[in-house]
Amino acid sequence: MPDTFAEDLFCPPAHDGHLLLLHTSEAQRGDGVAAWVRQGLNRGEKIIYTDAHVEQGSGAMLATLRDHGVDGEAATRAGLLERLPLEVFYRPGGWMDAAQRALGGGHRRVRVAGDARMALRRMPRERHLALEAAATDLCRGAPISILCLYDPVAASVDHLDAIVTTHLDGVHERQMGTAPHPGGLAFFGEIDLRNEDLFRRTLRAALGRVTAELVVELSGVTFLGVGGARALVTTTQTFRDGGGTLRLEAPSAPVERLLRMLRVERLPGMELESASGTTLAGVW
Amino acid sequence: MVTGQPTAPGQNRGCTHDAFVYDSDEMLLSGAVPFLQAGLDCDDTVVVVCSYRKNALLAAALGNDPRVRFLTQRSVYQRPPGALATYQELLERERRRPGRVRLVGEVPYPDGPQERDGWFRYEAVLNRMLTPYPAWVVCGYDTRELAPDVLVACELTHPSLFKESASTPNPLYQEPEEYLRRPAPLPDPVQETSPALRVDDLEDLRALRDGLRVCYDGRAADVPGARDLLTAVDEVATNALRHGAPPVSVRLWTTPDRSVCTVTDRGEGFDDPVTGYLLSNASAPLSGGAGLWLARSLCDQVEFVREPAGFTVRLTVHH
Numbered sequence: 001m002p003d004t005f006a007e008d009l010f011c012p013p014a015h016d017g018h019l020l021l022l023h024t025s026e027a028q029r030g031d032g033v034a035a036w037v038r039q040g041l042n043r044g045e046k047i048i049y050t051d052a053h054v055e056q057g058s059g060a061m062l063a064t065l066r067d068h069g070v071d072g073e074a075a076t077r078a079g080l081l082e083r084l085p086l087e088v089f090y091r092p093g094g095w096m097d098a099a100q101r102a103l104g105g106g107h108r109r110v111r112v113a114g115d116a117r118m119a120l121r122r123m124p125r126e127r128h129l130a131l132e133a134a135a136t137d138l139c140r141g142a143p144i145s146i147l148c149l150y151d152p153v154a155a156s157v158d159h160l161d162a163i164v165t166t167h168l169d170g171v172h173e174r175q176m177g178t179a180p181h182p183g184g185l186a187f188f189g190e191i192d193l194r195n196e197d198l199f200r201r202t203l204r205a206a207l208g209r210v211t212a213e214l215v216v217e218l219s220g221v222t223f224l225g226v227g228g229a230r231a232l233v234t235t236t237q238t239f240r241d242g243g244g245t246l247r248l249e250a251p252s253a254p255v256e257r258l259l260r261m262l263r264v265e266r267l268p269g270m271e272l273e274s275a276s277g278t279t280l281a282g283v284w
Numbered sequence: 285m286v287t288g289q290p291t292a293p294g295q296n297r298g299c300t301h302d303a304f305v306y307d308s309d310e311m312l313l314s315g316a317v318p319f320l321q322a323g324l325d326c327d328d329t330v331v332v333v334c335s336y337r338k339n340a341l342l343a344a345a346l347g348n349d350p351r352v353r354f355l356t357q358r359s360v361y362q363r364p365p366g367a368l369a370t371y372q373e374l375l376e377r378e379r380r381r382p383g384r385v386r387l388v389g390e391v392p393y394p395d396g397p398q399e400r401d402g403w404f405r406y407e408a409v410l411n412r413m414l415t416p417y418p419a420w421v422v423c424g425y426d427t428r429e430l431a432p433d434v435l436v437a438c439e440l441t442h443p444s445l446f447k448e449s450a451s452t453p454n455p456l457y458q459e460p461e462e463y464l465r466r467p468a469p470l471p472d473p474v475q476e477t478s479p480a481l482r483v484d485d486l487e488d489l490r491a492l493r494d495g496l497r498v499c500y501d502g503r504a505a506d507v508p509g510a511r512d513l514l515t516a517v518d519e520v521a522t523n524a525l526r527h528g529a530p531p532v533s534v535r536l537w538t539t540p541d542r543s544v545c546t547v548t549d550r551g552e553g554f555d556d557p558v559t560g561y562l563l564s565n566a567s568a569p570l571s572g573g574a575g576l577w578l579a580r581s582l583c584d585q586v587e588f589v590r591e592p593a594g595f596t597v598r599l600t601v602h603h
Contacts, residue, residue, distance in 0.1 A: 175490050192489045193522045223493060225518050226578055230570045254511060261366075261581060262569045 017169025018139045034068030046107035050089035111145040132166040165205040181217040188220025191228040203235040219250040240269025250275040299414040302446035303438045307427045318449045323386035333389040357392045364406035365581040372566035375417040384418035407441035408460040409561040464557035469587045474537040481536040509601035512582035519575035524549040545599045553595025
């Protein structure tokens with residue numbers, strides 16, 4: 001089936017920050033990048049990227065954009081799209097200096113797209129993770145957004161938990177995404193067998209950021225089955241056993257019905273707050 | 285014979301599941317009231333789940349004793365798995381008390397033969413669910429209201445009969461495994477027609493959900509039962525992908541009055557006819573087996589067909 005996820009993926013207003021796009025095919029990767037660049041251009045932001053014609057499997061940005069109806073050439077001529085050579089992009093300072101230069105040159109906001117495959121060929125994993133942590137800080141302190149592209153099944157990227165932890169501003173994959181939310185994070189999309197593992201990792205990473213309560217906003221989740229409900233329960237078990245609270249906010253009616261049928265809200269340390277503020281009676 | 289007379293707390297902790305066949309209000313009251321009153325006298329938990337009229341009748345006969353819990357049939361008997369979970373939750377909670385639970389309940393038998401059959405099965409499964417609990421459950425059967433097949437089934441699914449406020453063994457009783465194990469269900473006639481959706485090698489559940497929604501013109505939320513069917517199909521298909529043998533195939537047939545969906549994998553499936561009826565822990569359904577339990581809770585019928593070619597779960601909802 002076509003990968004049509006991308007246009008919705010970056011729709012939530014709180015999309016800015018240090019974002020992760022996990023892709024398992026070139027088509028997904030292209031969809032995600034094009035949607036992200038299109039959004040940046042629509043907002044008049046400066047976009048800095050790198051790509052490698054020579055590296056197998058990583059499509060050149062301009063061609064990808066063209067395939068998705070985005071005129072990258074025009075944007076380049078207008079100075080809104082800037083390609084850095086790989087060796088410049090990933091050297092110390094690299095893209096960070098370029099981003100700061102763009103801001104100093106009058107651009108209000110900058111977005112940067114990096115590809116973990118290329119990064120990991122140029123530096124050890126530890127250094128790469130340190131760079132990711134620095135990128136998170138940079139996004140907090142300056143009007144910069146970064147989209148990191150990862151192929152989770154690639155052998156070089158088995159450190160997914162660390163990756164997710166450094167990208168909690170927004171974890172995106174084909175049918176699910178997250179955005180920041182007061183006290184925790186918001187999920188949107190569809191959660192099923194395919195992305196249950198990422199859902200768990202993201203919840204675990206979010207738990208690492210809170211002490212007493214984690215808020216999980218669910219209004220954008222259009223599908224969640226037993227596996228997703230079980231993930232909400234089991235990943236937070238130790239946290240809740242230790243006195244913590246998982247607050248599930250504003251689930252859609254079908255998701256709320258499922259959670260209540262499964263008695264999730266009755267478990268210790270679990271709170272379910274309806275979108276309507278009322279409880280559903282007689283779910284059976 | 286077990287009588288309805290009081291027993292000391294802590295004694296008689298086993299479970300009893302009686303059928304109480306009666307043909308008049310007088311007979312209901314003369315049997316149920318002493319039984320329930322005896323429970324109140326020895327501090328048992330006393331619960332009544334009958335029609336509004338009979339609940340009121342029994343409440344008055346018991347002097348409107350506030351210790352008796354009256355539940356409506358609607359709140360308990362929506363679908364068999366939900367009813368089983370409701371009772372299991374109640375029994376689990378009350379197990380911490382010294383006495384036992386005495387319950388008089390009446391299933392509001394529906395008109396459709398298949399839905400009725402679902403409730404016959406429920407009575408059979410109830411025997412297994414009750415086993416660990418100190419409970420005396422008396423199921424009322426009012427011959428004035430019930431079809432003959434209900435009375436036949438009640439004799440096969442209750443280990444004992446309730447007569448003159450006492451429990452006597454029922455010689456016709458069949459163990460649940462025996463009662464529930466029936467010849468493989470026949471194909472629904474609609475399965476002879478061309479399906480609205482046909483997936484031969486399922487990989488992507490989201491694509492399946494989209495495909496199913498299209499079969500209802502994107503208006504599944506407006507078709508009674510359709511959205512529940514979609515949720516149930518997802519759980520069954522998830523099980524097939526996770527535990528079954530590939531390839532997994534899915535078919536959906538829709539008619540104005542019902543939808544039938546089959547999910548087939550090439551594995552052996554499972555052989556326990558009680559699968560999906562009971563939760564290992566009703567207070568925490570997610571502890572295991574929740575997918576099929578949910579499917580049974582959401583569909584009018586869930587049937588298993590084991591064949592050499594594979595294992596099929598057939599889900600039916602009536603619109």
